Amino acid sequence: MIYFVTPTHFRPAQRADLIRLSQTLAQVPNLHWILIEDSDTTSPSIGEILKRTRLQFTHINAKTTSKKKMKYSDPSWKLPRGVEQRNAALHWIRTQFSSLRRGVLYFGDDDNTYDWRLFSEMRTIKKAGIWPVGIVGGLLAEAPTLFDNGSVSHFNALWKPERPFPIDMAAFAVNISLIIDHPGVEFSYSVPRGYQESHFLQGLNLEKFDLEAKADLCTKVYVWHTRTEKSVLEKPLEEKVINFEEADFAPLEAHALGLEL
Amino acid sequence: MIYFVTPTHFRPAQRADLIRLSQTLAQVPNLHWILIEDSDTTSPSIGEILKRTRLQFTHINAKTTSKKKMKYSDPSWKLPRGVEQRNAALHWIRTQFSSLRRGVLYFGDDDNTYDWRLFSEMRTIKKAGIWPVGIVGGLLAEAPTLFDNGSVSHFNALWKPERPFPIDMAAFAVNISLIIDHPGVEFSYSVPRGYQESHFLQGLNLEKFDLEAKADLCTKVYVWHTRTEKSVLEKPLEEKVINFEEADFAPLEAHALGLEL
Ligand SMILES: O=c1ccn([C@@H]2O[C@H](COP(=O)(O)OP(=O)(O)O)[C@@H](O)[C@H]2O)c(=O)[nH]1
Numbered sequence: 001m002i003y004f005v006t007p008t009h010f011r012p013a014q015r016a017d018l019i020r021l022s023q024t025l026a027q028v029p030n031l032h033w034i035l036i037e038d039s040d041t042t043s044p045s046i047g048e049i050l051k052r053t054r055l056q057f058t059h060i061n062a063k064t065t066s067k068k069k070m071k072y073s074d075p076s077w078k079l080p081r082g083v084e085q086r087n088a089a090l091h092w093i094r095t096q097f098s099s100l101r102r103g104v105l106y107f108g109d110d111d112n113t114y115d116w117r118l119f120s121e122m123r124t125i126k127k128a129g130i131w132p133v134g135i136v137g138g139l140l141a142e143a144p145t146l147f148d149n150g151s152v153s154h155f156n157a158l159w160k161p162e163r164p165f166p167i168d169m170a171a172f173a174v175n176i177s178l179i180i181d182h183p184g185v186e187f188s189y190s191v192p193r194g195y196q197e198s199h200f201l202q203g204l205n206l207e208k209f210d211l212e213a214k215a216d217l218c219t220k221v222y223v224w225h226t227r228t229e230k231s232v233l234e235k236p237l238e239e240k241v242i243n244f245e246e247a248d249f250a251p252l253e254a255h256a257l258g259l260e261l
Numbered sequence: 262m263i264y265f266v267t268p269t270h271f272r273p274a275q276r277a278d279l280i281r282l283s284q285t286l287a288q289v290p291n292l293h294w295i296l297i298e299d300s301d302t303t304s305p306s307i308g309e310i311l312k313r314t315r316l317q318f319t320h321i322n323a324k325t326t327s328k329k330k331m332k333y334s335d336p337s338w339k340l341p342r343g344v345e346q347r348n349a350a351l352h353w354i355r356t357q358f359s360s361l362r363r364g365v366l367y368f369g370d371d372d373n374t375y376d377w378r379l380f381s382e383m384r385t386i387k388k389a390g391i392w393p394v395g396i397v398g399g400l401l402a403e404a405p406t407l408f409d410n411g412s413v414s415h416f417n418a419l420w421k422p423e424r425p426f427p428i429d430m431a432a433f434a435v436n437i438s439l440i441i442d443h444p445g446v447e448f449s450y451s452v453p454r455g456y457q458e459s460h461f462l463q464g465l466n467l468e469k470f471d472l473e474a475k476a477d478l479c480t481k482v483y484v485w486h487t488r489t490e491k492s493v494l495e496k497p498l499e500e501k502v503i504n505f506e507e508a509d510f511a512p513l514e515a516h517a518l519g520l521e522l
C-alpha cells in the first residue's frame with residue numbers, strides 16, 4: 001500500500017488542483033490517500049472529491065498556527081508549508097498502523113504533477129527510495145548522481161548544496177516501518193529554510209547510501225514540482241477570497257471555491 | 262465521439278502538463294485526442310505520451326509563423342495563441358470526417374484543468390453547448406445567466422463584455438456537423454484581442470439562443486483556466502531553453518524537456 005500524504009490549503013485554484021490530482025490518483029492500485037486540510041474543519045466538497053476517487057482515503061484537518069500562516073500576498077518561500085499537516089498524517093499513521101508496518105509513505109503536494117509510473121517505482125522500496133524531480137530549485141531536474149554500483153554519490157542541487165539531503169519533498173518515499181520505529185520524528189519550524197527533508201530523513205537515521213535509486217537509476221523524471229499560477233482576480237473579489245470565511249459569495253462562486261457542495 | 266483539440270508548445274513544463282492531461286483524458290470513453298504541436302516536426306516523446314493513453318489520437322504539427330510567435334519573456338496575452346494549430350485541426354477534421362458528421366469538437370488547452378464530468382455533459386450537444394469556466398477573466402467563474410426556459414440571457418464577463426460571445430475557448434463545444442457545413446470558418450490573426458471565440462461561433466452562424474446550457478444549467482464548474490507557473494530557471498539554463506533547438510542538454514535534462522524519448 002502507498003500512503004500518499006497531501007497537505008492542502010484554501011486558495012482559488014485549490015478545487016481545480018485537487019480534482020486534477022484526484023483523477024490521476026484514482027487510477028493507482030493500492031493507494032491510500034491521506035489528505036490533510038489546512039483548516040479548522042474538513043470541507044464536505046473536498047470529502048466528495050475523495051469519495052469519487054473510490055480510493056481508500058483519510059480526510060483530516062490541521063490548521064497552521066496563525067503565526068506560521070502565510071498571507072495571500074507573501075512570496076511562497078517565506079515560511080515552511082505543510083509542516084503541521086504532514087505531522088498530523090505522521091501521527092495518524094503511527095496510531096492507526098503501529099501493528100501493520102507495511103507500505104510506503106510519500107509526501108505528495110496538491111499542485112505537483114505525477115506520472116503514473118512513479119507509483120510502480122515506489123512499491124519495491126525497502127527503506128527509502130529516491131528519484132529525480134522536474135522543475136525545481138532553478139533546474140530542469142534535481143537528481144542524485146550514482147556510483148557504478150547504483151548507490152548515491154552526490155546531488156546536483158544548486159540551492160544550499162551543503163544540506164545533508166539537498167532534495168525536494170517529492171524526491172523520496174520511505175517504508176512505513178521506519179515511521180513506526182522512529183516515533184519522535186516529524187517536521188519542524190525550528191530548522192533552517194530548505195532543511196525539512198534533511199531533518200526528516202536524518203531523524204529516520206538514513207544516510208545517503210541507504211537511498212534506493214528508482215526511475216531507471218534516476219534517469220527518468222516521473223514527478224514535477226509544478227506550481228499553479230496564482231489566480232488573477234479583480235480587486236474586490238481578491239479581498240473576498242482573502243477573507244473567505246466572512247465573505248458572501250454567489251452560489252456559482254461558492255461552488256467554484258469548494259465552499260459549497 | 263468527442264474530438265478534443267489541443268494546441269501545445271515547447272516550454273519547460275510542457276511535458277509535465279501533457280502527462281497530467283493525458284492521465285485525465287485516458288479515462289474518458291470515446292474520446293479522440295487531436296494534438297497539434299507548435300513545431301516543425303512532431304516529437305517522439307509526445308507521440309509516446311499519446312500512445313500510452315490508449316486513446317484514439319491524431320498527432321500533427323503546425324508551427325506558428327515567426328512574426329506571430331511570442332518570445333519567452335512576452336506577457337501571455339500579447340498575441341493570440343493556438344490559432345494556426347486549431348486551424349490545422351479544423352482542416353484535418355474537414356478532410357477526414359466530411360462523411361462522418363458525428364461527434365463533438367472541443368478546444369481543450371494543455372494546461373487547463375478538466376473534471377471528468379465535463380465530458381459526459383458534452384455528449385448530448387446538438388449544435389453548441391456552453392458551461393462555466395473557473396478562474397478566468399478576473400472572475401472565479403465566467404458563466405452565462407439563463408432565462409427560466411434555460412436559454413442564455415447574458416454573460417457575466419467583466420473583460421470586453423461587448424463581445425458577441427464574451428466567453429473562453431474552454432466554455433463551449435460544437436457539433437462536428439457545423440464544422441463540415443461551414444467549411445471556411447477558422448481562427449484568425451485579424452480579429453481584435455479576445456474575439457477568437459466570437460469570430461468562430463459567429464462564423465458557424467450561432468446565436469446566443471442556440472447555446473445549450475450544460476453542467477446543471479451552468480451552475481457547476483467542470484473546467485478551469487488554470488495556468489502552470491512559468492518555470493524559474495537559473496539564468497544560463499533559461500538561455501538554453503530559449504534556444505533549445507541549438508542547445509546541448511545533459512541526458513536527464515533532455516528527457517525532462519521531452520527532447521529525447
Ligand atoms: O499555508 C499553507 C500553504 C501550503 N500548504 C500545502 O502545502 C503543500 C506545499 O505548498 P506549496 O505548493 O504552496 O509550496 P511550494 O510548491 O512553493 O513548495 C501544498 O500541498 C499546499 O497545498 C498548506 O497546507 N498550507
Ligand SMILES: O=c1ccn([C@@H]2O[C@H](COP(=O)(O)OP(=O)(O)O)[C@@H](O)[C@H]2O)c(=O)[nH]1
Binds near residue numbers: 299330343487
Ligand atoms: O506559442 C504558443 C503559445 C501557446 N500555444 C498553446 O495554445 C494554448 C493556449 O496557450 P496558453 O495556455 O499559453 O494561453 P492562456 O492560458 O494564457 O490563454 C495552449 O494549449 C498552448 O500550449 C501554442 O501552441 N503556441
Ligand SMILES: [Mn+2]
Binds near residue numbers: 109110
Ligand atoms: Mn507546490
Ligand SMILES: [Mn+2]
Binds near residue numbers: 370372373486487488
Ligand atoms: Mn492556458
